[in-house]
Amino acid sequence: MSEVVRRKIYSAILIVGVFVAWELACRLFHISDLILPRPTQVIATLIEYAPGIAPHAYQTLYTTIVGFAFGVVIGLSLGVLIGSSRLAFDTAYPLLVGISSIPKVAVVPIFVLWFGAGTVPAILTAMIICIFPIVVNVATGIATVEPELEDVMRSMKATKFDILWNVGLPRSMPYFFASLKVAITLAFVGSVIAETVASNRGIGNMMIIASSSFNVPLVFAGLAILSFLGVSLYVIFSLIERRVTGWAMRKAG
Template sequence: MAFNRRKFMIRNASWMLMLVLLLLWEALCVGLQVPEYLFPAPSAVWSAGVARWEPILMHAWQTFFTTLVGFGIAVVVGVVLGVAVGTYPLVYKALYPLLVGFNSIPKVAFVPVLVVWFGIGTVPAILTAFLISFFPVLVNVATGLATLEPELEDVMRSLGASKLDILRKVGLPRALPYFFASLKVAITLAFVGSVISETVASNMGIGYLMMAASSSMDMALVFAGLIVIGVMGVVMYELFAWMEKRFTRWANRGSNSAAI
């Protein structure tokens, strides 16, 4: 009985913590009589979301679309560059410092440039999502390939395997756990990039909706937008966590191991 209770607690810990936080949030707002235009209670946020679900859904779909497109481009570019950087020392020495320097630049600084080049709309949001999310994929794929044991490569060569065979049959499978770990990080960053661009240079998306709502002091709608972004991020994160468990089960040693 105690074991079942503990298992139930572990399985539902996040939901219980969320419920406690929402109740505490509601109690603080009601008890301290915080004005809704400063910090709305969860009940006010819920009411705003229900009352305006159609525009929220429309803008959420726009953000979701731009995020997935930018994320998809980031995955392709990150994997290609990661394979090159992790496999060839010359490419690593030539390219990696430049990529680190590029990644150190705040991506919000690129938004005005992208607006000048492509105008206000979807394209800057897609490119911002790409720019902010491709680096984790690149680094993790390169790390997975670069940490391949030299002894294993020697054994493969002794069996007549070419460099391409080693990469295809050993290197890439070896890098899968790193790859899926990077996807969970990159998708959350992609949402950040999309919303940043939408707040600066767009007439669609959750970022634009939040900016429009904040300009009219409709903080309940702003928080509703924040929650929608959070929900989309959690759903995509859990999707890639499931894929990680499905395709890299061999990398999880023991029944108590859990993907983070």
């Protein structure tokens, strides 16, 4: 049995073990459903409410993907600009840090005032919450290119754009994909935050309604869906990362 297969088996055993321990603890200590529903209850709730949950899950996935896409475009552009220009780094980076320090739930009411309640505030919240990690990672990847590589390019009469295109951007790809895996999970956070405040659809809105009626298993069902969607997109970007930046990854021993 290879080391990779062995690690995957151990990982699966650990995950299953956590849910089994959760189920047993709820049964042995007679924990109320209002405090912590059992995993089997959550699964039963998912099956029971599946037709009603599906539109909410689709809405959250849609707003997250759209907001994430805008965030990637803006974050990548700013990251390239900041990483390749010292002036841009000194002027724009402090501004980005200040904006990223603002709690995103505080800007949702502003988006509602500007665009009304609904899908747009959720998209914008997902977008702004995932820009900063992309900018930081891309800028770091470009700014930390080895001076020797730049010297070699200059010796071949390469322009600054040639160095950026042929060395800086490829060098920043591992950083970029690492930021994508972080940003996609943050984008879900942004969407759900906006849905709990200013939307009548989405997993966040569903969880608020379920909690107000003390339907805790449905709340945990919403959490399970968010977890599944987040992990699925994380795995997709991990696979793309292996295809694009496999040269930068340590080979499994």
